[in-house]
Amino acid sequence: MTTVFDKTQSRAKGIHIQNVGKMYYPPNGDPVEALKPVKLDIKPGEFLAVIGPSGCGKSTLLNIVAGFEQATAGSVLVDGVKVDKPDIDRGMVFQQYALFPWLNVRQNVEFGLKQLKVPEEQRAAIVKSFLELVGLQDFSEASTHSLSGGMKQRVALARVFCTNPSIILMDEPFGALDALTRSMLQQELLSIWQEYEKTVMLITHSVQEALVLANRIVVMTSRPGRIKLDMTVDLPYPRDSKSAEFRTLEAEILSELTDEIAKSYGCNPPSVTAD
Amino acid sequence: MAYLRHRLRGIGPYFIAGLSIIFVWQAVVELLHPSSAILPTPAATAETLWTLTKSGELITDIYASLSRVLSAWLLAAIIAIPLGLLQGTNRRFERVFEPVVELFRPISPLAWIPLAILWFGIGESGKIFVIFIATFFPILLNTVSGVKSIDPVMIRAGRILGCDTSLKLFIKVILPAAMPTILVGLRIAFGTGWAAIIAAELVAARDGLGFLISNGMEILRSDMVLAGMVVIGVLGVLIDSVFRVIGKKVNWGAQ
Structure with a gap:
C-alpha cells in the first residue's frame, strides 16, 4: 500500500451514549417507546457489536449515534461534542449498500473525498489504494449495478474507510449476503479495522458474526430496548468459531437472546441453533 | 453485424x-x-406525400410543428422541473401547490384554445401556450414522483458522506437520483405535446402538420389529411425512440 493515507490523523474517538432514549409519537395512536434510556461508553478503537431481537431499537440507537434521528432523552457525545446531525467523521455502512447508481465504482468511493475537497491528485491515489485494499482495482470504471452484493459492500467499505473517519457505524452490513461472501467480508473488515484502528459500532442479529468481529458485545432486550448483557471478548484474532471458548460464549449469548426473542413473541424459548 | x-x-x-x-x-x-374523397388508397396517399415533400410544403409543416412543440416543451421543462423538485422535497409547498395542480390537470389543452386566442392573439405564442399546457403536467408529476421515490437510504448516505447543506444534497444526490424518472416525464410530455399540435394549430395557423390536416379537411382532400396523420405517427415514434436511447443511458440500472 502507498502511504497517501496519513494514519497519524486518524485517532479513533470514543462514543458516550448518555441515557439515550427514543419515543415515537404516531399522529393517531399512543406514543411508542422504541428505546429505554441506554447508557453505554464505547472506548476509542473498540469494536462493539450490538445484538438484539428485531425491533429492539438497536438500529434506532445506531441512527441516533449517526445523527440521522434525534434522541427524545439523553444525548450522544463524541469526543465531548454532542451529536445532532450526520458528519463525515462518522462513517456508515448500510445493509442495502446505498451506493449511488449514477456513479461508477471509482466515483462512489471518491464521493466523500470530493465533499472534503481533497485535491484531485491525492484523491485519485487514495481511491486507488482503497480499491486495491478491497480487491476491486479492476472494477474502478464498472457501473455499480453490474456488481454482486459482496462486491457492492466492498465498494461501500472502501467508500467509508477512505475518508478516514474516526468512527465506523455498521447496520447489519453483511445481512443480505450469502454465508461464504459474508465470512470473507468479515475477515476483510477485520484486517482493515486492525490496520486503521477505528472505533466500530456494529448492529447485527448474528451471534457468530458478533463473536468473530467484536471485542465487546452488548445484548439488548426486546422492545422497548435496553441493555441486558455487556461482555468483553478477549479471544485473539482471527477467531476460530469451532474452538471451545468461542462455543461457550456463543451458547451464553444465544441463551440470553433466545429468552428475549421468546419474550417478544410471548411464548416459551424455542430451541435455537447457531446461524 | x-x-x-x-x-x-x-x-x-x-x-x-x-x-x-x-x-x-x-x-x-x-x-x-369508398369514394376517394372519403378514403383514398394507400398508394394515392403516398403520392400526395411525395408531392408535398417535393414542393417543400411538408418540410415547412414539419419544421413549424416541431419547433412549436420543442419550444413549448422546453418552456414547460424549465418551469415544471424546479416546481416538481420543490413539491417533492417541501411538504408545506406541496400542501398548497398540489390541489392547484389537481384542479388544472383534468382541463384538456383544447379547452384553453379560446383563452389562448384572447390572451396571446393568433400568433405563435398562443399555439405554444396550448402545447405548453399539454406538456407541463407529465413533466411536473414525474419530477415529483421521481423525488419522492428516492430510497431514503440514498439521502442518508449522501448526508453522512459530507453533503452537509440541503443545496449540496440536492445537487449531488436528489437530482441525479430523480433523473431517470424526470426523463420519463420529459419523454411522455414530448409525446403529449406532439399529440396536441392539431389542437394548437387550430388557432389560425398557416403552416404545420395540424394545419395540413385541418386545411385538407376544409378543401375535402382526405389524402392530405391522411398524409398529415401518417407523418405525425411516424415522427412521433422516431422522436420517442431518440428519448428511449437517452433514457437508457441515464437509467442507472436501479429502476
Missing part, C-alpha cells in the same frame, strides 16, 4: 405494424369501394 441485427430487432415490429396497417387499409378500399 450483431449491432445491425439488434437495431433491426427494434425496428422490425414497427415495420410489420406499418405493413399490416397498409394491408388492412387497402383491403377496406378493395372491399367497400
Whole structure:
C-alpha cells in the first residue's frame, strides 16, 4: 500500500451514549417507546457489536449515534461534542449498500473525498489504494449495478474507510449476503479495522458474526430496548468459531437472546441453533 | 453485424405494424369501394406525400410543428422541473401547490384554445401556450414522483458522506437520483405535446402538420389529411425512440 493515507490523523474517538432514549409519537395512536434510556461508553478503537431481537431499537440507537434521528432523552457525545446531525467523521455502512447508481465504482468511493475537497491528485491515489485494499482495482470504471452484493459492500467499505473517519457505524452490513461472501467480508473488515484502528459500532442479529468481529458485545432486550448483557471478548484474532471458548460464549449469548426473542413473541424459548 | 441485427430487432415490429396497417387499409378500399374523397388508397396517399415533400410544403409543416412543440416543451421543462423538485422535497409547498395542480390537470389543452386566442392573439405564442399546457403536467408529476421515490437510504448516505447543506444534497444526490424518472416525464410530455399540435394549430395557423390536416379537411382532400396523420405517427415514434436511447443511458440500472 502507498502511504497517501496519513494514519497519524486518524485517532479513533470514543462514543458516550448518555441515557439515550427514543419515543415515537404516531399522529393517531399512543406514543411508542422504541428505546429505554441506554447508557453505554464505547472506548476509542473498540469494536462493539450490538445484538438484539428485531425491533429492539438497536438500529434506532445506531441512527441516533449517526445523527440521522434525534434522541427524545439523553444525548450522544463524541469526543465531548454532542451529536445532532450526520458528519463525515462518522462513517456508515448500510445493509442495502446505498451506493449511488449514477456513479461508477471509482466515483462512489471518491464521493466523500470530493465533499472534503481533497485535491484531485491525492484523491485519485487514495481511491486507488482503497480499491486495491478491497480487491476491486479492476472494477474502478464498472457501473455499480453490474456488481454482486459482496462486491457492492466492498465498494461501500472502501467508500467509508477512505475518508478516514474516526468512527465506523455498521447496520447489519453483511445481512443480505450469502454465508461464504459474508465470512470473507468479515475477515476483510477485520484486517482493515486492525490496520486503521477505528472505533466500530456494529448492529447485527448474528451471534457468530458478533463473536468473530467484536471485542465487546452488548445484548439488548426486546422492545422497548435496553441493555441486558455487556461482555468483553478477549479471544485473539482471527477467531476460530469451532474452538471451545468461542462455543461457550456463543451458547451464553444465544441463551440470553433466545429468552428475549421468546419474550417478544410471548411464548416459551424455542430451541435455537447457531446461524 | 450483431449491432445491425439488434437495431433491426427494434425496428422490425414497427415495420410489420406499418405493413399490416397498409394491408388492412387497402383491403377496406378493395372491399367497400369508398369514394376517394372519403378514403383514398394507400398508394394515392403516398403520392400526395411525395408531392408535398417535393414542393417543400411538408418540410415547412414539419419544421413549424416541431419547433412549436420543442419550444413549448422546453418552456414547460424549465418551469415544471424546479416546481416538481420543490413539491417533492417541501411538504408545506406541496400542501398548497398540489390541489392547484389537481384542479388544472383534468382541463384538456383544447379547452384553453379560446383563452389562448384572447390572451396571446393568433400568433405563435398562443399555439405554444396550448402545447405548453399539454406538456407541463407529465413533466411536473414525474419530477415529483421521481423525488419522492428516492430510497431514503440514498439521502442518508449522501448526508453522512459530507453533503452537509440541503443545496449540496440536492445537487449531488436528489437530482441525479430523480433523473431517470424526470426523463420519463420529459419523454411522455414530448409525446403529449406532439399529440396536441392539431389542437394548437387550430388557432389560425398557416403552416404545420395540424394545419395540413385541418386545411385538407376544409378543401375535402382526405389524402392530405391522411398524409398529415401518417407523418405525425411516424415522427412521433422516431422522436420517442431518440428519448428511449437517452433514457437508457441515464437509467442507472436501479429502476
